Amino acid sequence: xxxxxxxxxxxxxxxxxxxxxxxxxxxxxxxxxxxxxxxxxxxxxxxxxxxxxxxxxxxxxxxxxxxxxxxxxxxxxxxxxxxxxxxxxxxxxxxxxxxxxxxxxxxxxxxxxxxxxxxxxxxxxxxxxxxxxxxxxxxxxxxxxxxxxxxxxxxxxxxxxxxxxxxxxxxxxxxxxxxxxxxxxxxxxxxxxxxxxxxxxxxxxxxxxxxxxxxxxxxxxxxxxxxxxxxxxxxxxxxxxxxxxxxxxxxxxxxxxxxxxxxxxxxxxxxxxxxxxxxxxxxxxxxxxxxxxxxxxxxxxxxxxxxxxxxxxxxxxxxxxxxxxxxx
Amino acid sequence: xxxxxxxxxxxxxxxxxxxxxxxxxxxxxxxxxxxxxxxxxxxxxxxxxxxxxxxxxxxxxxxxxxxxxxxxxxxxxxxxxxxxxxxxxxxxxxxxxxxxxxxxxxxxxxxxxxxxxxxxxxxxxxxxxxxxxxxxxxxxxxxxxxxxxxxxxxxxxxxxxxxxxxxxxxxxxxxxxxxxxxxxxxxxxxxxxxxxxxxxxxxxxxxxxxxxxxxxxxxxxxxxxxxxxxxxxxxxxxxxxxxxxxxxxxxxxxxxxxxxxxxxxxxxxxxxxxxxxxxxxxxxxxxxxxxxxxxxxxxxxxxxxxxxxxxxxxxxxxxxxxxxxxxxxxxxxxxxxxxxxxxxxxxxxxxxxxxxxxxxxxxxxxxxxxxxxxxxxxxxxxxxxxxxxxxxxxxxxxxxxxxxxxxxxxxxxxxxxxxxxxxxxxxxxxxxxxxxxxxxxxxxxxxxxxxxxxxxxxxxxxxxxxxxxxxxxxxxxxxxxxxxxxxxxxxxxxxxxxxxxxxxxxxxxx
Numbered sequence: 001x002x003x004x005x006x007x008x009x010x011x012x013x014x015x016x017x018x019x020x021x022x023x024x025x026x027x028x029x030x031x032x033x034x035x036x037x038x039x040x041x042x043x044x045x046x047x048x049x050x051x052x053x054x055x056x057x058x059x060x061x062x063x064x065x066x067x068x069x070x071x072x073x074x075x076x077x078x079x080x081x082x083x084x085x086x087x088x089x090x091x092x093x094x095x096x097x098x099x100x101x102x103x104x105x106x107x108x109x110x111x112x113x114x115x116x117x118x119x120x121x122x123x124x125x126x127x128x129x130x131x132x133x134x135x136x137x138x139x140x141x142x143x144x145x146x147x148x149x150x151x152x153x154x155x156x157x158x159x160x161x162x163x164x165x166x167x168x169x170x171x172x173x174x175x176x177x178x179x180x181x182x183x184x185x186x187x188x189x190x191x192x193x194x195x196x197x198x199x200x201x202x203x204x205x206x207x208x209x210x211x212x213x214x215x216x217x218x219x220x221x222x223x224x225x226x227x228x229x230x231x232x233x234x235x236x237x238x239x240x241x242x243x244x245x246x247x248x249x250x251x252x253x254x255x256x257x258x259x260x261x262x263x264x265x266x267x268x269x270x271x272x273x274x275x276x277x278x279x280x281x282x283x284x285x286x287x288x289x290x291x292x293x294x295x296x297x298x299x300x301x302x303x304x305x306x307x308x309x310x311x312x313x314x315x316x317x318x319x320x321x322x323x324x325x326x327x328x
Numbered sequence: 329x330x331x332x333x334x335x336x337x338x339x340x341x342x343x344x345x346x347x348x349x350x351x352x353x354x355x356x357x358x359x360x361x362x363x364x365x366x367x368x369x370x371x372x373x374x375x376x377x378x379x380x381x382x383x384x385x386x387x388x389x390x391x392x393x394x395x396x397x398x399x400x401x402x403x404x405x406x407x408x409x410x411x412x413x414x415x416x417x418x419x420x421x422x423x424x425x426x427x428x429x430x431x432x433x434x435x436x437x438x439x440x441x442x443x444x445x446x447x448x449x450x451x452x453x454x455x456x457x458x459x460x461x462x463x464x465x466x467x468x469x470x471x472x473x474x475x476x477x478x479x480x481x482x483x484x485x486x487x488x489x490x491x492x493x494x495x496x497x498x499x500x501x502x503x504x505x506x507x508x509x510x511x512x513x514x515x516x517x518x519x520x521x522x523x524x525x526x527x528x529x530x531x532x533x534x535x536x537x538x539x540x541x542x543x544x545x546x547x548x549x550x551x552x553x554x555x556x557x558x559x560x561x562x563x564x565x566x567x568x569x570x571x572x573x574x575x576x577x578x579x580x581x582x583x584x585x586x587x588x589x590x591x592x593x594x595x596x597x598x599x600x601x602x603x604x605x606x607x608x609x610x611x612x613x614x615x616x617x618x619x620x621x622x623x624x625x626x627x628x629x630x631x632x633x634x635x636x637x638x639x640x641x642x643x644x645x646x647x648x649x650x651x652x653x654x655x656x657x658x659x660x661x662x663x664x665x666x667x668x669x670x671x672x673x674x675x676x677x678x679x680x681x682x683x684x685x686x687x688x689x690x691x692x693x694x695x696x697x698x699x700x701x702x703x704x705x706x707x708x709x710x711x712x713x714x715x716x717x718x719x720x721x722x723x724x725x726x727x728x729x730x731x732x733x734x735x736x737x738x739x740x741x742x743x744x745x746x747x748x749x750x751x752x753x754x755x756x757x758x759x760x761x762x763x764x765x766x767x768x769x770x771x772x773x774x775x776x777x778x779x780x781x782x783x784x785x786x787x788x789x790x791x792x793x794x795x796x797x798x799x800x801x802x803x804x805x806x807x808x809x810x811x812x813x814x815x816x817x818x819x820x821x822x823x824x825x826x827x828x829x830x831x832x833x834x835x836x837x838x
Contacts, residue, residue: 229786
């Protein structure tokens with residue numbers, strides 16, 4: 001493989017005019033400004049790793065399924081809090097009722113004070129009544145006011161089915177629109193590579209959700225859609241730089257141009273991802289259980305989005321370019 | 329930028345201050361979603377197809393009545409899907425029936441049924457009537473539910489249509505929605521039928537021709553089954569008012585109803601003709617009571633006694649006043665959040681917001697020094713602006729919405745990072761401070777624009793896809809993009825220009 005040397009910044013034609021004799025200024029930097037890492041050469045191995053991880057994740061989804069929340073699976077969820085520690089057996093006993101089948105009671109921490117009750121119901125008709133049966137069962141056993149009902153969620157199976165369709169549609173539609181937008185703003189190669197990278201990100205995030213056993217619900221889908229929109233950013237910045245460098249210098253092959261662009265924007269890529277990773281970590285650690293899987297998906301998605309903009313989408317651009325060249 | 333921040337603060341004071349002075353120009357705090365303030369969210373599906381079937385049913389009953397008054401004998405009038413099949417006793421009356429339908433039933437047309445035979449006729453609904461029902465049924469149901477909820481007395485309820493056939497009801501502060509659910513879900517079709525009597529009536533076990541068995545309440549309040557004539561004599565659509573009053577000791581509360589002129593006449597004729605019989609008052613196929621008609625009732629007033637307690641009677645009067653739903657509702661989704669969880673969520677949301685923003689703030693100031701501080705100023709304005717818009721336009725803030733704002737903090741600095749990194753690059757090339765800033769903004773612009781457009785696209789898709797809390801997230805995301813574009817690009821630029829021109833700075837700290 002031919003090793004290319006990265007052209008020094010001062011060799012850029014339009015910058016020479018302003019070059020002065022001053023010593024170059026120094027900045028506080030996390031990423032040194034003159035990195036020249038051959039990312040493109042590392043890409044194939046990284047893609048292989050990604051594919052492996054996704055395959056393991058898909059295997060896990062196939063074998064164990066996703067941990068569907070109420071939104072998708074349908075059924076009823078009641079979360080209660082007792083003022084004092086209560087044996088889980090007592091809660092189970094309270095719900096051992098003829099009208100309820102398939103009750104799962106889970107202790108969700110806080111020294112046996114918080115419980116999550118999940119009832120699987122098959123059809124719409126029973127869904128609406130289940131919450132009342134659960135309430136009545138608790139009232140009977142513990143007495144009114146001896147506990148606090150934190151939340152009740154009851155979702156009929158129709159909603160879950162509709163949700164599946166619209167979630168898949170929304171993720172695919174936004175991936176496609178990103179690809180089209182990039183194809184219009186840059187060119188087709190970039191459009192295709194971005195769409196492929198986004199799909200990779202979504203699959204990767206799904207694999208991670210399954211492996212970590214995270215709950216998959218409406219907010220998870222919202223997080224997936226968000227990372228689709230956000231991880232395009234890194235691609236945009238790199239592609240923008242590629243385009244700029246292509247205009248400036250006619251020489252050098254695409255491979256070099258890609259490497260230069262990634263290196264030049266590396267600091268920005270890492271720092272910007274850093275800030276969103278900060279905030280999504282804060283959401284994950286401090287945001288509470290209601291947005292736990294949402295924050296998890298965001299965090300994984302942001303990290304993967306950054307990684308894929310460097311290692312997944314650029315080699316695809318190169319691959320498409322080579323194929324195009326061969327055809328020509 | 330300072331002006332924007334200041335205006336936002338004006339809008340935000342009612343949200344964060346304990347009390348707002350009366351002269352303050354804005355008094356409304358940010359509206360909180362049910363997941364933060366506590367309350368119940370109900371999603372109903374409207375069965376529009378059933379409503380069309382019901383309309384066919386009603387048309388058939390009207391037809392039967394017309395046949396009786398015109399003395400047209402029919403051996404059978406029945407509904408087969410959306411088609412009314414009639415078998416005439418005398419086939420010579422065929423033309424008379426066709427004329428009658430043309431004159432009195434503009435919504436019916438002759439149906440094309442092959443095997444109708446001699447004396448057989450078939451009618452179905454006109455296309456435009458079916459279309460009208462499809463268009464109006466949900467709207468009708470929405471209005472009826474709105475009226476019922478209004479009279480139920482909840483503060484700030486929201487009742488909205490969603491999609492083609494869904495209705496969302498949001499009831500803030502309602503923790504146990506049992507009574508509200510019963511009130512909303514009740515179809516409330518009121519019918520009057522006679523208790524079956526005589527040799528053809530049959531028994532409860534073997535109902536005779538033209539009779540049916542209905543569940544109901546007995547005189548002692550326990551369950552009882554009734555044998556009633558299948559024919560509906562009157563329906564509740566002639567009701568104009570209903571109210572509650574105490575009945576006798578054994579009766580509990582009773583519901584009084586008032587009929588309109590047409591209904592009063594009909595009721596008068598009916599009770600005159602059937603003195604001595606028992607009239608079953610049926611609500612949604614359940615017999616509430618079956619009093620004996622002692623004398624003709626011509627005043628257009630009646631009473632339902634069903635051993636109601638006060639709340640029951642009140643809700644019954646409510647649904648009767650507001651009319652029957654045109655179609656049955658199916659509950660698709662119910663979500664209730666207790667107030668303690670809501671407070672918990674606000675606390676956690678605020679905490680993660682503060683920690684996340686602080687981390688970004690400190691990082692920017694530390695890493696980019698002066699440039700970072702300017703970016704921080706933009707970020708602060710941005711957060712104030714997003715919240716200010718929420719307060720000013722009455723958007724609803726949800727927990728995912730808070731998460732969206734936290735995320736916006738992370739994303740908004742993106743533009744500044746792009747610009748600052750670019751300025752650094754230009755400075756490395758030896759450009760002057762001024763030229764570097766110029767070039768930094770000029771060259772970063774296209775990437776900033778593209779990245780904001782892409783997030784905006786996914787935000788819009790998210791809005792389209794989601795409901796409730798997720799929409800709240802989509803709103804904050806999109807809003808954050810606009811405000812961050814204003815503050816991070818134009819706001820900071822103004823600050824730089826001001827600094828560079830005023831002090832003739834030769835250096836910028838980035």
